[in-house]
Amino acid sequence: MWSGWRRLRRWALRLAGLGTLVVVWQTLSSLGYLNTLLFPPPSAVAATLIDLLRDGSLLENSWASIQRVLAGFAMASIVGIAFGILLGWSELASEVLKPIIEVIRPIPPIAWTPLAILWFGVGNSPSYFLVFIGAVFPVFVNTYVAVRGIEKSQINAALCLGARPMLILTDVIVPAALPMIFPGLRIALGVGWMCVVAAELIAAQSGLGYMIQQSRMMLMTSSVLAGMLTIGAIGYAANSLMLMLERRVMRWRSEAVS
Amino acid sequence: MASSAISIRGVSKRFAGRDDASGTLALARVDLEVRKGEVLMLLGPSGCGKSTLLNIIAGFLAPSEGEVLQDGALVSRPDPRRTVVFQDYALFPWKSVQENVEFGLKAKGVPKADRRRRAREVLRTVRLNGFEERYPHELSGGMKQRAAIARAIAVDPEVLLMDEPFGALDAQTRVLLQEELARISAETGMTIIFVTHSIDEAVFLGDRIVVMSARPGRIRELHDVSLSRPRLPDIRSDPEFRRLADGLWESLRKDWQHEASQVAAAV
Numbered sequence: 236m237w238s239g240w241r242r243l244r245r246w247a248l249r250l251a252g253l254g255t256l257v258v259v260w261q262t263l264s265s266l267g268y269l270n271t272l273l274f275p276p277p278s279a280v281a282a283t284l285i286d287l288l289r290d291g292s293l294l295e296n297s298w299a300s301i302q303r304v305l306a307g308f309a310m311a312s313i314v315g316i317a318f319g320i321l322l323g324w325s326e327l328a329s330e331v332l333k334p335i336i337e338v339i340r341p342i343p344p345i346a347w348t349p350l351a352i353l354w355f356g357v358g359n360s361p362s363y364f365l366v367f368i369g370a371v372f373p374v375f376v377n378t379y380v381a382v383r384g385i386e387k388s389q390i391n392a393a394l395c396l397g398a399r400p401m402l403i404l405t406d407v408i409v410p411a412a413l414p415m416i417f418p419g420l421r422i423a424l425g426v427g428w429m430c431v432v433a434a435e436l437i438a439a440q441s442g443l444g445y446m447i448q449q450s451r452m453m454l455m456t457s458s459v460l461a462g463m464l465t466i467g468a469i470g471y472a473a474n475s476l477m478l479m480l481e482r483r484v485m486r487w488r489s490e491a492v493s
Numbered sequence: 494m495a496s497s498a499i500s501i502r503g504v505s506k507r508f509a510g511r512d513d514a515s516g517t518l519a520l521a522r523v524d525l526e527v528r529k530g531e532v533l534m535l536l537g538p539s540g541c542g543k544s545t546l547l548n549i550i551a552g553f554l555a556p557s558e559g560e561v562l563q564d565g566a567l568v569s570r571p572d573p574r575r576t577v578v579f580q581d582y583a584l585f586p587w588k589s590v591q592e593n594v595e596f597g598l599k600a601k602g603v604p605k606a607d608r609r610r611r612a613r614e615v616l617r618t619v620r621l622n623g624f625e626e627r628y629p630h631e632l633s634g635g636m637k638q639r640a641a642i643a644r645a646i647a648v649d650p651e652v653l654l655m656d657e658p659f660g661a662l663d664a665q666t667r668v669l670l671q672e673e674l675a676r677i678s679a680e681t682g683m684t685i686i687f688v689t690h691s692i693d694e695a696v697f698l699g700d701r702i703v704v705m706s707a708r709p710g711r712i713r714e715l716h717d718v719s720l721s722r723p724r725l726p727d728i729r730s731d732p733e734f735r736r737l738a739d740g741l742w743e744s745l746r747k748d749w750q751h752e753a754s755q756v757a758a759a760v
Binding site for chain 1: 576596
């Protein structure tokens, strides 16, 4: 009963913040304080959103962006986790590969765009590549740190019980690292989403990034804003989905937290 | 000598130092025969190398010199014929109690149904039945250690190695678990090598007590405990118990005073 009220109150407060922003924005436009050509009011953005939904272009472009992120993110997850475990486990691999990774890691994904276009042209491929570049490092770093941090006594316990390397990998290392791998995946998905938009601004013929870039050229500011809002909403939804998945997979842990 | 479960022959361990090339000598020429079925206590101040010795017996560490044999065969790596109970339990928090206990059997390739049956049986032995589906974080420290003991004995090891297993528990739980272990060891007849800081624990559980001295760790004294088995709680008031405990206290007093003053100096 009380927790129900508290939840209601929390949601009311959240909506109040958002609502106030919209009302102030709309009012400033109506009173003529904002240049509606460059910064259209929420009503216009909402109308555009509805139009874009009706003609199907919003869904089409959203889907184009989403599937690019999924492809790049999937590759990044596999490579990031594999290398994180390899370097976290093997001192030799770590010594040899860590310097290479540490030099590439600080390069912002945007700086890879020219190469991506030269290598892959225009279309899906440069987007896959840029999402991959952006997403692989958060996954790698979290996995690496997690594997490095595994309690020695847990590995020893597994060894003295007769576990072979494969069983240690599947039953000890991976589950022990999961609580850190998951936040890494969540960050990676966020970065990947930013990267796909950046890639589409420059090197694609579809997607939300492409859509807002095209709208800018035709001075359709409300379409630009509608596209931006969609990007924000999908990013938020993706993050929430990952959080839900995280809680499900690590039930042994979330029980302790809740 | 045929009745030795573990033979430790001239074992030394030197850890590489950060600055000096010689490093630290943690163990110096330790010779020891561990008899089949006995409970052998390794007692000494911290830094005496008793945990290092246990890790070498387990096969986690290689000795710098000398060798460890189990039934005449050289120990070179961990093996389920010697399982370990750790001070920090080292349970797998993502596995239920049941799954933790089944782990060694799973590694052995035991079929699922047999695994389940054996794990339940062992959990009954350590009096954890009813907690099979719980996760480690839902258990008290004493229960975690019971689960860890169950996991270690589920694979039927010949030797159970215990590294200050009750060191992190409160005094009451500690005494209860000592009594449980005395019962389990009487029931199974397993060889147990048990590292401890506590004189009382050493006398209560041990058939023999090895007293080690620090820096470098070596064996200083070896005592036979002639108290009868099974060890029941009232044995603590036996005059022989007191005599042994007092003797060990006198012998170790200097080391502990030294340790305490070093801790004080470090603080």
